[in-house]
Amino acid sequence: MKLALIGLGSVGRGVAHVVKNDPRFKIVAAADSKSGAVNPDGLDIDRLLQGKKETGRIGTPDWTAFRIAAEVDYDVLVEVTPTNAETGEPALSTIKIALSRGRHVVTSNKGPISLYYRELESLAEENGVALRFEGTVAGAVPIINGIRNGLAGNKVKALFGVLNGTCNYILSRMEEEGLTYVQALAEARDLGYAEADPTYDVNGTDAAIKLVILANTVLGMNVTLKDVQRTGIDRLTPEAIRMAQSTGQTIRLIASLYPEKKDLEVSPRLLPEDDPLVLSETLNAVTVETEYAGDVTFIGRGAGSVETASAILSDLLYIHDKYGF
Amino acid sequence: MKLALIGLGSVGRGVAHVVKNDPRFKIVAAADSKSGAVNPDGLDIDRLLQGKKETGRIGTPDWTAFRIAAEVDYDVLVEVTPTNAETGEPALSTIKIALSRGRHVVTSNKGPISLYYRELESLAEENGVALRFEGTVAGAVPIINGIRNGLAGNKVKALFGVLNGTCNYILSRMEEEGLTYVQALAEARDLGYAEADPTYDVNGTDAAIKLVILANTVLGMNVTLKDVQRTGIDRLTPEAIRMAQSTGQTIRLIASLYPEKKDLEVSPRLLPEDDPLVLSETLNAVTVETEYAGDVTFIGRGAGSVETASAILSDLLYIHDKYGF
Numbered sequence: 001m002k003l004a005l006i007g008l009g010s011v012g013r014g015v016a017h018v019v020k021n022d023p024r025f026k027i028v029a030a031a032d033s034k035s036g037a038v039n040p041d042g043l044d045i046d047r048l049l050q051g052k053k054e055t056g057r058i059g060t061p062d063w064t065a066f067r068i069a070a071e072v073d074y075d076v077l078v079e080v081t082p083t084n085a086e087t088g089e090p091a092l093s094t095i096k097i098a099l100s101r102g103r104h105v106v107t108s109n110k111g112p113i114s115l116y117y118r119e120l121e122s123l124a125e126e127n128g129v130a131l132r133f134e135g136t137v138a139g140a141v142p143i144i145n146g147i148r149n150g151l152a153g154n155k156v157k158a159l160f161g162v163l164n165g166t167c168n169y170i171l172s173r174m175e176e177e178g179l180t181y182v183q184a185l186a187e188a189r190d191l192g193y194a195e196a197d198p199t200y201d202v203n204g205t206d207a208a209i210k211l212v213i214l215a216n217t218v219l220g221m222n223v224t225l226k227d228v229q230r231t232g233i234d235r236l237t238p239e240a241i242r243m244a245q246s247t248g249q250t251i252r253l254i255a256s257l258y259p260e261k262k263d264l265e266v267s268p269r270l271l272p273e274d275d276p277l278v279l280s281e282t283l284n285a286v287t288v289e290t291e292y293a294g295d296v297t298f299i300g301r302g303a304g305s306v307e308t309a310s311a312i313l314s315d316l317l318y319i320h321d322k323y324g325f
Numbered sequence: 326m327k328l329a330l331i332g333l334g335s336v337g338r339g340v341a342h343v344v345k346n347d348p349r350f351k352i353v354a355a356a357d358s359k360s361g362a363v364n365p366d367g368l369d370i371d372r373l374l375q376g377k378k379e380t381g382r383i384g385t386p387d388w389t390a391f392r393i394a395a396e397v398d399y400d401v402l403v404e405v406t407p408t409n410a411e412t413g414e415p416a417l418s419t420i421k422i423a424l425s426r427g428r429h430v431v432t433s434n435k436g437p438i439s440l441y442y443r444e445l446e447s448l449a450e451e452n453g454v455a456l457r458f459e460g461t462v463a464g465a466v467p468i469i470n471g472i473r474n475g476l477a478g479n480k481v482k483a484l485f486g487v488l489n490g491t492c493n494y495i496l497s498r499m500e501e502e503g504l505t506y507v508q509a510l511a512e513a514r515d516l517g518y519a520e521a522d523p524t525y526d527v528n529g530t531d532a533a534i535k536l537v538i539l540a541n542t543v544l545g546m547n548v549t550l551k552d553v554q555r556t557g558i559d560r561l562t563p564e565a566i567r568m569a570q571s572t573g574q575t576i577r578l579i580a581s582l583y584p585e586k587k588d589l590e591v592s593p594r595l596l597p598e599d600d601p602l603v604l605s606e607t608l609n610a611v612t613v614e615t616e617y618a619g620d621v622t623f624i625g626r627g628a629g630s631v632e633t634a635s636a637i638l639s640d641l642l643y644i645h646d647k648y649g650f
Contacts (some may be wrong), residue, residue: 149474293635295626297622297623297625299621
């Protein structure tokens, strides 16, 4: 199966790593924001990245993502560039080009899926191809497959998730070590768990975007970011957490969703300490409250290079098996 | 999609309940151990069960499970009779008849799958049909789909599971209330969580059978019950649990599996109290340690009528979609 890999950051390198030794896959084109390379016999991504250290480029500026999407002979476009939460671009255009050409798309990019899922899904259907995006929510945790297939036939009554690893790290450190918010955030930055500008993480926007994706893609809703009530964790004090602890509870940033009431919210909530959603470090988790299965919880690593690549790999194998490669 | 429902105990009634209002399904035949009924236009299971209260039968003794499997025109045989762990019969024969006739099979029966998975899977393949068994392990928790599809492409390095709800209930009550094993078992019996003869549950056999199913079906192994080292929970004292608690730990019956070492074991183990596998009541859970995704944990209800039916429903919908009904 011939892959065009758009994006060579952390996730893109993870994808290159996991498909490298799998004879079912061949990366025939790759691009970062500055350049691209094409080889119908398969590219050696490690060598391209090595070359980048010397030249600043992985290939030639002529091979842009758009041109690769439009001209190269690939089976699946793997779009793993950084999320643009406002417009979804340039990923949105790249994905549309691929789908319009009748090529499958796998992405971990939250922008296009949270903003234009219905349009993209229609485009995929019209062209008889798959659009897959397991990596957009909760990293390595197979939550989209879990709800769509594992719990197929169940009406989802409610969904509760820990969908932002940065916030979970900060809150669990405030809880375990009595750190202030500022101290815990600094620690998260030092460890690479928080970005230089952590606004989208700590004010609940990142979790809200993932909630919108789950709502629209697996729960049949039609909502936008504006429909999600958001409260961040940046005002939380160690005292609030200590008070929670004194009653056997703790505080986590919870994304919640009640499909029938069209009620979507991201906010810090009190949880009993033995709740499956109370986790330490950067773990993510989702509890799905269903009609027949009862509560089912999925827990795992919500981010990371090879972890997100794992989700992309499962999407690639779905396409591989379903479309008879 | 026309279903033949073999078994009308708790799970069978759950299946009848969940498919009742779904226009995609029609139960055209049903049998319990004494009698059966057939109607190409669809049976009303509630009425059959009502009739059974008066006559002791749901239909006529002529319609045995075997005869239904062999003669009725159905698309999927749903086999949900009680597990026979020694021979797999009579479910094994019923399933073979269906597969040989080119009919799909969905089962929650651990006997045939733990004893003869390879033979049955070959038979299904030869006849171009599906053999599905999500309900055999961990009830409503979609663990087979989770490993096969959600974590597709990942090598499983190890697997740890709480696969027996009865034991989990007993241990969590010994922990929370300081009960003795005998007291907690009596409580589990009163609540219907333990059978009259709980030997298979408390000596680890039930969990070991589920471990064998996971090993052979989703981890590519070829093992039998004899390959599982088993230690039960019946010798555990409240003192042992108190000692564990004094070090921030607790005791759970854990089924573990290391595919490369071919190491399978069911035994009471010490776990940190914040381990995702430390759950209360009758919950089941599985943690899968993988190459790329890291640790992924699935938690939910391991038994119950409608909960197991939920797993069967996901299998039915898989067949419905894959085979174009």
